[in-house]
Amino acid sequence: DADVTQTPRNRITKTGKRIMLECSQTKGHDRMYWYRQDPGLGLRLIYYSFDVKDINKGEISDGYSVSRQAQAKFSLSLESAIPNQTALYFCATSDTGVYEQYFGPGTRLTVT
Amino acid sequence: AQTVTQSQPEMSVQEAETVTLSCTYDTSESDYYLFWYKQPPSRQMILVIRQEAYKQQNATENRFSVNFQKAAKSFSLKISDSQLGDAAMYFCASGGRSNFGNEKLTFGTGTRLTIIP
Numbered sequence: 001d002a003d004v005t006q007t008p009r010n011r012i013t014k015t016g017k018r019i020m021l022e023c024s025q026t027k028g029h030d031r032m033y034w035y036r037q038d039p040g041l042g043l044r045l046i047y048y049s050f051d052v053k054d055i056n057k058g059e060i061s062d063g064y065s066v067s068r069q070a071q072a073k074f075s076l077s078l079e080s081a082i083p084n085q086t087a088l089y090f091c092a093t094s095d096t097g098v099y100e101q102y103f104g105p106g107t108r109l110t111v112t
Numbered sequence: 113a114q115t116v117t118q119s120q121p122e123m124s125v126q127e128a129e130t131v132t133l134s135c136t137y138d139t140s141e142s143d144y145y146l147f148w149y150k151q152p153p154s155r156q157m158i159l160v161i162r163q164e165a166y167k168q169q170n171a172t173e174n175r176f177s178v179n180f181q182k183a184a185k186s187f188s189l190k191i192s193d194s195q196l197g198d199a200a201m202y203f204c205a206s207g208g209r210s211n212f213g214n215e216k217l218t219f220g221t222g223t224r225l226t227i228i229p
Contacts, residue, residue, distance in 0.1 A: 031215060040121070042203060042221040058216075090157060099145040099207035099215050103157035 003027045006104035021076045023091030032074040037088040081111040114139045118220035125194045126228050133189045133223045141208030146187045152200040199227045
């Protein structure tokens with residue numbers, strides 16, 4: 001079984017809808033991250049959490065919110081989806097004091 | 113703030129040949145880590161190789177090696193004996209270590225590598 005899982009893997013939604021992307025991990029890592037990937041822009045950090053009570057904005061947090069329900073679960077929400085949020089979204093984890101990040105399989109989100 | 117630049121959006125190489133992907137970075141941290149990640153068509157992000165900035169020796173993982181030039185802030189990836197399975201997008205990333213507990217990474221924009229049979 002995969003160490004970092006994301007659901008759904010693909011999603012098409014309409015402008016204005018609320019959508020939640022979920023991430024779960026079995027690696028026992030404290031650190032969790034949400035990125036979006038756009039062609040030509042690489043991966044950009046949306047939010048990150050260093051433990052259950054610590055949540056921080058990344059470089060592109062506008063229009064997104066997160067919830068860290070447990071050490072193993074970190075959800076990303078789009079309160080009112082817009083077309084320019086169409087992207088590939090990744091969840092990642094890392095161990096405390098370690099910079100290597102381990103990624104989930106990604107969620108392809110399309111907002112029409 | 114850290115920046116990572118990959119100036120080659122696309123590259124191609126003949127199967128079995130050697131190719132080098134370029135990456136430059138800018139950081140104010142005295143201690144940091146550098147990484148290359150691979151993203152094949154499956155879109156899974158896979159760690160290829162890591163380099164600790166305090167180590168002078170270049171990291172090597174089988175056919176993958178890096179040329180780490182600290183003064184020039186350059187971190188290139190060399191793939192030897194290229195194989196069809198190496199076709200992917202490659203991302204360079206850096207993470208600073210000024211504050212323990214601040215393990216964020218900054219990614220470059222990626223280089224798409226095509227392997228020509």
